[in-house]
Every structure is written in C-alpha cells, then in structure tokens.
Amino acid sequence: MTSPSDQAQLTGDYTIDPEHTRIGFVARHAMITKVRGSFNEFEGTVHVDGDNTADSSAELTIRAASIDTRNADRDGHLRSNDFLAMEDYPEITFRSTDIARTGEDTFDVTGDLTVRGVTQRVTIPFTFEGQAVDPFGNSRIGFEGSTTINRQDFGVRWNAPLETGGVLVGDKVVLEFEVSAIKQS
Template identity: 75%
Template sequence: MTTASNYTQLTGDYTIDPAHSRLGFVARHAMVTKVRGAFNEFEGSAHVDGQNPANSSAALAIAANSIDTRNPDRDAHLRSNDFLAMDEHPEITFRSTEITWTEQDTFEVTGDLTIKGVTRSVTIPLSYEGQATDPFGNSRIGFEGSTTINRQDFGITWNAALETGGVLVSDKIVLEFELSAIKQN
C-alpha cells in the first residue's frame, strides 16, 4: 500500500510535457454517439509536496484555437462565438486551489477553471500512475483522470433541437487528463 511517505521523493517543481500528455474532452452528439477531441497546444506546471499534498499546486494554460476533433468544419464552429469565442478568449486556464490525497494513489485537485471568460470551481479526481526516469535522465511522473462539467455553466449555450427530440450537443462534457510531467532541477 502507498503511504504519504512514499511520495516524499516526488517533492519538487514539474513542467507538463505536452508531447507525452493529452487534454481531451467527450461530448454527446445528436444524443446517439460521442465525439472526442483534444487540445493540442497547452502548457502547465505543478509543485508537488510529497509529504503534504495540501501544499501542492498546479496550473494549466490551453490555447483554445488548438481544439481538434478531426473535423475542420466542426473545429471552426467550436472556435467561433457559438462555443469558445477564441478571438475574445484565446486561452482556457485552470489554477488549483486545493489538492487532497483521497486514497491509495488518488488525489482530488480542486481549482478555478476559466472557459470563455467564465470561472467556475471544478474538482478533478486524478490517479497517480507512477514515476520513471526516461532515457534522457528526466524524472517523470504521471497522472490520469476525468471530470464532467456543464458547458452552459461557462456561457457555452449554443445548440440545435433535433426533429426526433433532444438536442445536437450535450450540455455535459467530460474533460480527460493524461499528464506526464518532468521534474525541474
């Protein structure tokens, strides 16, 4: 079993490695299927206090125009004022306000998520996936998790009614995090 003392060696400052991380999302489309996408440009950092996770912190900055659902027309619509309004709000940000160790290798990261100029508190359960030294001598740690938000809470209200009932785009959006971070010297 992992105990708090097992995390002591992780204490330090980290930079998220975008080449080995994924910030994704899932939305229901036409109430019958899921559309998955990701943001391809982001940067982030974290301070990990392995002895006392409450003293840890994390921050992310995501380029809204890097949204990618593998469909250029849909991506252009998502960048528009109907959704992300990226010309006015080019960045989506997250800044932690509290980190708690909940069980063996699980943490809850609560923080302020800002999308389209609207900030709401969200909690992201993250599982610690481990630590490794890569072939270049970098000490890496990994975390994975997801949380669900309501896009309307962030002022993203565009939708279209379906002839069969329901709407084209779900209000609930699942945010997915697969993070690899490199310890800074």
C-alpha cells in the same frame, strides 16, 4: 510506482510535457453518439509537496484555437462565438486551489476553471500513475483524471433542435487528463 511512504522523493517542481500529455474531452452529439477531441497546444506546471499534499499546486493554460476533433468544419464552429469564442477568449485556464489525498494513489484536485471568461470551481479526481526516469535522465511523474462539467455553466449555450426530439449537442462535457510531467532541476 512510488509507494506512499516514498512520496517525499517526488517533492519538486514539474513542467507538463505536451508531447506525452493529452488534454481531451467527450461530448454527446445528436443524442446518439459521442464526439471526442483534444487540445493540442497547452502548457502547465505542477508543484508536488510529498510531505504535505495540501501544499501541492497545479496550473494549466490551453490555447482554445488548438481544439481538434478531426473535423475541420466542426473545429471551426467550436472556435467561433457559438462555443469557445477564441478571438475574445484565446485561453482556457485551470489553477488549483486545493489538492487532497483521497487514497493510496488518488487525489482530488480542486481549482478554478475559466472558459470564455467564466470561472467555475471544479474538482478533478486524479490517479497517480507512477514515477520513472526516462532514457534521457528526466524524472517523470504521471497522472490521469477526468471530470464532467456542464458547458452551460461557462456560457457555452449554442444548440440546435433535432427533428426527432432532443438537441444536437449535449450539455455535459467530460474533461480528460493524461499527464506526464518532467521534474525541473
């Protein structure tokens, strides 16, 4: 783990490694369980300014069609106009507008999240998990974070009432980020 006094050595441009990164989500199903899923195709960059956190930035582009909940029928429905409308909106994007240090190894990353053509400002609390050089000589950094959004805020309104009361899909969706990024030379 890099200590706060060593943050300057982290300065640089990084590419998110999709082989070692998970972009996931959790949503309530039928009011009694949760469905977990992830997006399998994405790319992103992180610029770290170890001397001035506010000058750091992050961008992420997710292919909506890569949604994976381990159920083909559900995934097909999530890709449809009822949810992600991926034919009209093939990408989900996030672009940071502010990064602020909140603790020794914690940061709030605020930015614009766009889903289905609707952009909302969100803040994602992240924890810096450390820095390492892998066996191939790549300098890597790791971050983990999550935030909760309301899918209705992004125009994702489809639902079905249940006989026992309530609805099939909860409005709150937890977005989960487990990021490994490789420093570019």
